[in-house]
Amino acid sequence: MEQFPMDTVATALTSAEAAAVDWSDAAPKCSHRRCERTADYYVDQHGCRDFFVCELHLRRERYRVAEMIAKTKSGRVVCVDCKRPARTWSEGLHTVSLSGGAA
Secondary structure, eight states, rough: OHHHHHHHOOOOHHHHHHSSOOTTTTOOOOOOTTSSEEEOOEEEETTEEEEEEEEEHHHHHHHHHHHHHSSOOOOOSEOTTTTTTEEHHHHHHEETTTSBHHH
């Protein structure tokens, strides 16, 4: 199984807490290196890591994870922190729109 590391920002939020926050005043930045965009989503890696991401980088990360899963013989990847396996994005990561609700 291939492992997928992600750039993270320590936010110490649960997905439910992130969904409940009004982010309109906070305007967190995308966690990706060299990206200055305002984040559109909060992504929780099942409690191991979490990060803010813009729409563009969310699409890129979803594609990257799907490609990694497709290339493995087992059809899954594992978390670099807890070794939890995932066969899909939603098995390993919970995405919350900062404008409200799950994505």
